[in-house]
Amino acid sequence: MRTSKYLLSTLKETPANAEVISHQYMLRAGLVRPVASGLYTWLPTGLKVLKKVENIVREEMDKAGAIETLMPMVQPADLWEESGRWTDYGPELLRLEDRHHRPFVLGPTHEEVITKLISFELSSYKQLPLNLYQIQTKFRDEIRPRFGVMRGREFLMKDAYSFHLSQECLSNTYQDMHTAYCNIFTRLGLDFRPVIADTGSIGGDASHEFHVLADSGEDDIAFSDGSDYAANIEKAEALAPNTERGAASAELAKVETPNVHTIDEVSKFFNVAAKDVVKTLLVLGEHEEGETAPVVALVLRGDHELNEIKAEKIAGIAAPITFATDEQIKAVANCDAGSIGPVGLDIDIIVDRSAAVMSDFICGANETGYHVTGANFDRDINNYNVEDIRNVVAGDPSPCGNGNLTIKRGIEVGHIFQLGTKYAEAMKAGVLTENGKNQTLTMGCYGIGVSRIVAAAIEQNHDENGIIWPDAIAPFKVVIIPMNMHKSHRVQETAEKLYAELTAAGVEVLFDDRKERPGVMFKDMELIGIPHAIVVGERNIDNAQVEYKNRRSGEKSLIAIDEAVEFVINQ
């Protein structure tokens, strides 16, 4: 491809409102352009990357025995009514009406369509297992689309759905998909981790997320340094400390603590570490609609953070977690939020495992402006349950039993679920088994955010000059940069010859034949992130050489013109 016949569309300035580096570079390198909030046009360079990701995903899905289909983006509402999600799914589900006022949705996912399809197509249990996938445009009406294609509204997704007679069979396909995903992200050239995940609102029994590791990731992931264990921090268990609780040795004493509210302020006031202070949070308990909600106390070590996902799974706590208002706090603890403590609090109390081994600790006195010291469980606080309700922190023992945890940030690009019978039951998808009984199907589902991968790859692979594409998904493998071609016949001749030879050899090559200064070309090509560059200049031609530059390492070397094509092919 010649730049003169191409739509390069690089920008010198970073457009406003582009917060993350991938969004900035995708705009500046001419990969995408916004059409409206969360809606993008993929320009030629961006689409080349997207198609490469798509093809790798397709090849590995095919290899794993999944069969490609294509379902419509517009789906009739009655399918969603049948599954129950017409009401359960939030406003991210874009609902619309056709010209006859029949209700439809723009599909954010396709469990309903595929389950209904399979319930009609299956004529024998012998056809199972089946794993069907599509690579298709989805729509999710995000309330605040952001980070470019990372969290857009219209996006490209690979979604697969498998159907089984037994959990064992599902487990096998699930494992095959796990392996296929590892193959996909390895081939994409990304540093990734499969992590144990919460099953969230899709429901089901087991789940892994696949994360591209990047400091800018939205998710925290806990890794063991002594095993393969990795889990989304939402899901990583904080083991009970293997230390026993110390005996109570101090007396309970009330201390006036004016203007002391936060854990930081408490630890400074008493000159103790945050981990020697207890933090008490009040949240709403489960209740019927219209009833007054009970309030539940959550007690954590001062240096620990509440894990809401864990907490909302505890019986008696309302999901999603809702913190008590100042009035609700006043009503049960008779104080402001900064002075709550478990001592003398006559409501349900859940104590985190790590807090439960503390003794002689400081906590709020349930009286505004006061804390107590020397507090002890069982002596001063009697009715409580111990649970895991905190986020793990670096250094925690790994829940797998081997090693300690480290925390890294990741971008979720894939998610696999064991759905069980949730959708098949709702939509009555079954098949006659060998002994003539109708059996509800067991399902798995497997997603990959194809367009999001493009952004995640940039978050992980860039420097201050632009994108550094992994070779497998680079828009072009190599760029030919001729220096002042329009003034030098020799440069032009050499560049054209290399271009013709590389093209003939099947190499994807961009030939920057613009009448631009070399500096402009270098900047553009570094921004776009083409992995390999061949610079053709007068001086090197004298020695029958061209310069090779590697985008990632920055290393330069001189290579003989006659060997340049072979050299590029071997990169």
Add this chain to the structure above:
Amino acid sequence: MRTSKYLLSTLKETPANAEVISHQYMLRAGLVRPVASGLYTWLPTGLKVLKKVENIVREEMDKAGAIETLMPMVQPADLWEESGRWTDYGPELLRLEDRHHRPFVLGPTHEEVITKLISFELSSYKQLPLNLYQIQTKFRDEIRPRFGVMRGREFLMKDAYSFHLSQECLSNTYQDMHTAYCNIFTRLGLDFRPVIADTGSIGGDASHEFHVLADSGEDDIAFSDGSDYAANIEKAEALAPNTERGAASAELAKVETPNVHTIDEVSKFFNVAAKDVVKTLLVLGEHEEGETAPVVALVLRGDHELNEIKAEKIAGIAAPITFATDEQIKAVANCDAGSIGPVGLDIDIIVDRSAAVMSDFICGANETGYHVTGANFDRDINNYNVEDIRNVVAGDPSPCGNGNLTIKRGIEVGHIFQLGTKYAEAMKAGVLTENGKNQTLTMGCYGIGVSRIVAAAIEQNHDENGIIWPDAIAPFKVVIIPMNMHKSHRVQETAEKLYAELTAAGVEVLFDDRKERPGVMFKDMELIGIPHAIVVGERNIDNAQVEYKNRRSGEKSLIAIDEAVEFVINQ
């Protein structure tokens, strides 16, 4: 692919409501399934065909220098307001609102998005010409979706848009696209014709449709038997007859014609040919909204049909053509519809070229139950204009000047337009020219109905047993049909070996390893239309042979097992 690991989904019965053969076979062969009216899931076999069509389209567009992009399906309404189509486009444009009640459309086409994009991206006239395309899902809210994917609501389309500084440059790209389209349909293996077309509501200056010829096509196409000339019948000019009008020789006479209304009835009553009778149609003339519409008479030879597209382009006639009601007829002609005639009719009269050379003809008398004979232009009818307002018929001289016309039926699968400046003007898309002036861009647009091609290919290529795919778009090149494999180790061994070897050679092969009777397998594979079949049976193995069967010709031959792979590759 083994059928046992695949979703074959053939049906024995033709589903109700499938009117055309392509729709019937697409359902029966397991290519698509309806999800809702005009919305289909592409099953694995259908998707394989669709992808092959898509890839051929992509390769030829790339070869022609067009650059691929991908625009969103959901488009903001403001772009459509800017172009004027938010109000001009009918209810096929599905309008919707997002969660913030902002208006959007589901794109049936992308002139607005691409014109707005280019108006931002173009920094220099030197970047022109540019031809950008996408292969993308479109939505058109048809009032009555029918014929399966032939006229569905969600469909896959290739749409390209080119940008130029001059009409000459547009003409060059238009010609390149014409050539690319011919290459595409030739590679697809279809019998097609590019035909001169009306530009319709998209507007613009020149237009060709590409039709797949098939008896079931919705469009009539006129071909010259003496040249390359071909045009949609909407557009084909009916030349003025080269015969002079005969002199008036008969007297005008009124004849009572009770219960004679239609041309057929008139010609029977008078015992003359329909071509000797004149047909008079009354339509509404141009008028302001709210005003009473004037009525215009259209006069044709009795055996000719009105061409509404031609008629509505004549100044003074309202577009679209609206026929006068019985009351309106009564008001101007003082009779019923069956007795109108041009003699003594005091309104604007448009006479078709072929009618204008008639003399001594029969027509309505403008008195219910009466006709006149011996009518003559200029003597009996004075104020009239002569225009081409009829459809051409077989045998008409070709408007190109060479040969005569024949009429065939076609299915429109592609359409190319010279748009001119219509969208660029509305959306202020221009660029600074060499001499520093801002110049509005000139545009072309080029569509191919990718999913419709699949149906059109079937309409053209089938027999009573099912589909007969052209090799280039067949879902599989060859099927291996083992006879009673589960009872014969030798059959199984031979079939497995051939399957392994063909797969290793990169041939797309379907191995029908179901435990089915041979008859069931043959029927299914003929229905699906796989071009080549290798039948493995005990008896032929005795002679180290397998049977080859060609789907299109039905010819069978025995080939040596050792040569089977090579044989298939060479088909």
